[in-house]
Amino acid sequence: MATENTERVRSWIEGARRIVALTGAGISTDSGIPDFRGPQGLWTRNPVAEKMSNIHYYLADPEVRKASWQNRLASPAWSARPNAGHLALADLEKRQKLHALITQNIDELHQIAGNSPARVIEVHGTMRSFMCFGCGMRGPMQLVLERVRAGEEDPHCRDCGGILKSDTISFGQQLAPGVIDRAMQAAGEADLFLAVGTSLQVYPIAGAVEIARGAGAKIVIVNAEPTPFDDAADAVFNESISAVLPQITSARESGARFPR
Ligand SMILES: [Zn+2]
Numbered sequence: 001m002a003t004e005n006t007e008r009v010r011s012w013i014e015g016a017r018r019i020v021a022l023t024g025a026g027i028s029t030d031s032g033i034p035d036f037r038g039p040q041g042l043w044t045r046n047p048v049a050e051k052m053s054n055i056h057y058y059l060a061d062p063e064v065r066k067a068s069w070q071n072r073l074a075s076p077a078w079s080a081r082p083n084a085g086h087l088a089l090a091d092l093e094k095r096q097k098l099h100a101l102i103t104q105n106i107d108e109l110h111q112i113a114g115n116s117p118a119r120v121i122e123v124h125g126t127m128r129s130f131m132c133f134g135c136g137m138r139g140p141m142q143l144v145l146e147r148v149r150a151g152e153e154d155p156h157c158r159d160c161g162g163i164l165k166s167d168t169i170s171f172g173q174q175l176a177p178g179v180i181d182r183a184m185q186a187a188g189e190a191d192l193f194l195a196v197g198t199s200l201q202v203y204p205i206a207g208a209v210e211i212a213r214g215a216g217a218k219i220v221i222v223n224a225e226p227t228p229f230d231d232a233a234d235a236v237f238n239e240s241i242s243a244v245l246p247q248i249t250s251a252r253e254s255g256a257r258f259p260r
Contacts, residue, residue: 009235009248012192012218013092018099020190021089022208026197026223028105030242031080055172059133059163066153072141072166073148077106077127082113085196088245090114095251100186102208104198106168121183123175123205125168134162141166180204190217197241200227220248 013019025035036049051057052068082090090113092098101110101120106127110120130144131137134157144164147155155164169175183205187193193212200206200221209229213219219233222244230236237244 005235005237006244006247009220010250012220012234013097013249014251016097016192016218018189018191019092019097019194020100020102020186020192020208020212020217021092021098021194021196022102022104022187022198022205023089023110023196024104024198024223027083027085027241027245028077028080028107028109028197030083030085030240031107031109032076033080033107033109034076050171053170055170058165058170062154065163065165068165069145069148069154072127073145075127077109080107080109082109084242085245086110086113088249089196092249093119099189100183102183102186102205104202104205106166121179121186123169123179123183125166125176127166127168129167130164131167132157132160132162132164134160138167175204183208184211187211187217188215190215193217193219195219195221195223195227195229195233196245197223198227199223199225200229222248 025033029035049071052064052071057064058068086109089098089101089110093115098115098119101115103110103120103122104124106122106124108126108128111117128141129138130141137157137159144155156162157164184207187208188211190212193209195209200209206229209219213232219229220235221227221230221233222237222239222241224238226238
């Protein structure tokens with residue numbers, strides 16, 4: 001099954017010591033978490049769903065928040081398990097090849113797969129925590145979801161009465177500058193940059209590819225659809241992520257290492 005391209009990239013990964021991966025929604029679709037922004041995504045099909053993800057509507061309208069909490073409660077991410085793609089990246093860390101894992105995902109499947117939280121840079125935050133707009137308090141999301149299950153439609157902060165939300169970056173919200181700085185710095189330290197399941201169309205994070213390339217890293221892209229960086233990449237795979245990643249990251253021909 002291994003093509004020439006696969007063999008070539010596998011040898012690069014074997015030789016790499018500071019791999020930086022950037023992952024997007026595409027790596028989690030094989031775990032049953034839909035890509036909200038993709039061509040078949042919920043937001044593309046349902047504008048009401050997009051409203052729930054816009055910070056201005058969220059803060060202004062209790063009805064949007066009520067719908068959003070119900071939506072959060074029903075998220076497929078709570079029961080999702082890491083797939084072979086996540087496990088392949090966790091394996092790179094075990095083999096001490098992974099310098100950093102930048103992710104646009106909020107599902108924490110990388111940490112569940114075994115990547116250490118210290119190495120995962122979550123540029124869009126995490127749905128597994130909540131935050132308060134009044135006092136800035138953060139905590140485990142399940143504490144708030146328990147209140148929603150118990151009948152509170154729009155739970156507010158018990159300390160200050162402020163509006164609560166998942167600790168994620170909504171549309172209209174600023175990215176956290178410190179987090180983006182960390183991601184860009186890591187990209188500049190890469191010897192191989194692996195972009196997985198991301199369309200690379202959204203800045204500033206797409207700029208990580210340019211920074212890595214400028215620093216001399218090899219660029220490998222694994223994504224179902226073409227990206228604006230394909231021409232500048234050293235290798236591109238437009239195939240299933242959970243199939244390709246174990247192949248290009250495995251030290252041996254056999255895929256028997258997965259899943260563990
Ligand atoms: Zn508060």
